[in-house]
Amino acid sequence: MENNSISPDQRSEKFLGKLRTRNIDVQACYQCGRCSAGCPIGDFFDLNVMEVVRLAAYGQEDRLLHSHAIWLCAACETCATRCPNEIEIAHLMDVLRELALRKNIAPAEPRIPLFHRSFLGSVGRWGKAYEIGMIANYKIKSKDLMGDMKLGLNMFLKGKLKLVPHSIDNKAEIKAIFSGKGKEYDR
Numbered sequence: 001m002e003n004n005s006i007s008p009d010q011r012s013e014k015f016l017g018k019l020r021t022r023n024i025d026v027q028a029c030y031q032c033g034r035c036s037a038g039c040p041i042g043d044f045f046d047l048n049v050m051e052v053v054r055l056a057a058y059g060q061e062d063r064l065l066h067s068h069a070i071w072l073c074a075a076c077e078t079c080a081t082r083c084p085n086e087i088e089i090a091h092l093m094d095v096l097r098e099l100a101l102r103k104n105i106a107p108a109e110p111r112i113p114l115f116h117r118s119f120l121g122s123v124g125r126w127g128k129a130y131e132i133g134m135i136a137n138y139k140i141k142s143k144d145l146m147g148d149m150k151l152g153l154n155m156f157l158k159g160k161l162k163l164v165p166h167s168i169d170n171k172a173e174i175k176a177i178f179s180g181k182g183k184e185y186d187r
Contacts, residue, residue, distance in 0.1 A: 011059030018099070019056060024092050026057040028085040035079035035089055045069035046108075049079050049089060056092060065100040069093075071109035114141045124178040130165035 019026060029050075036048040046068040047055065055064050064070065073093040080089050100107065107113050115138050122134035135152065139145050155161050168174075 012061040013059065015056075015061035015099075016059045019092070019095065022091070022095055024056075024088055024095065025085075026053050026087065026092065028087055029053045029057060029083075030085070032084060034082040034084065035087075038078045038082045040076065040078060041072060041074055044072055052096075053087060053089060053092065056096075061099070064096050065103065065105050066108060068108040070096040070100065071107050071112045111142050111144075114138060117141070120178075124174065126165045127168035127171045127174040128166070131161050132163060133165065 031050055031054060033050050035053065036042055036050040039045070039049050042048055047064075049069070052064060052067070052069055070093050073090065075090040075093065077090050080087065080091075083089065097107075097113075101113070118134050118138035118141065119129060121137060122129050122131075126133075139147075152161065
């Protein structure tokens with residue numbers, strides 16, 4: 001039997017401080033389970049949503065940053081909507097992913113950050129997602145060139161994917177957002 005005990009000696013006060021500065025009050029959780037019960041993809045998590053919140057409250061940074069759950073979270077906000085104490089659980093998951101990347105911890109689900117980078121790269125370049133370009137970029141980075149080719153072909157044949165990107169007005173504003181001008185981040 002695996003020992004999953006948690007000791008106060010393993011608590012990261014620095015991590016708890018980071019959560020406080022981000023206005024994430026994990027201490028408010030009384031483990032009602034509504035977040036876990038409502039999560040549409042929780043069956044695929046290694047830790048259920050309620051466990052993530054509890055581990056965060058216990059300052060178990062390392063265990064959380066190596067979990068699959070933080071990468072699989074779809075940020076649908078169902079958990080936060082159901083939470084009687086209004087804990088921003090999707091924001092907690094964002095912070096955990098950010099911390100894992102900053103600490104150079106290999107994502108437990110490596111293809112998810114690749115997809116995010118492909119999506120953001122497409123939006124940064126075109127002002128919106130250019131699906132074919134985004135998917136091509138993702139497929140090359142993930143080395144899964146043929147994984148869902150049939151689905152892509154069906155979408156193209158139904159007119160859901162365009163060969164040429166549709167341009168938007170004010171691309172300069174989008175580029176300014178992606179450049180980070182006017183916003184300082186603690187890197």
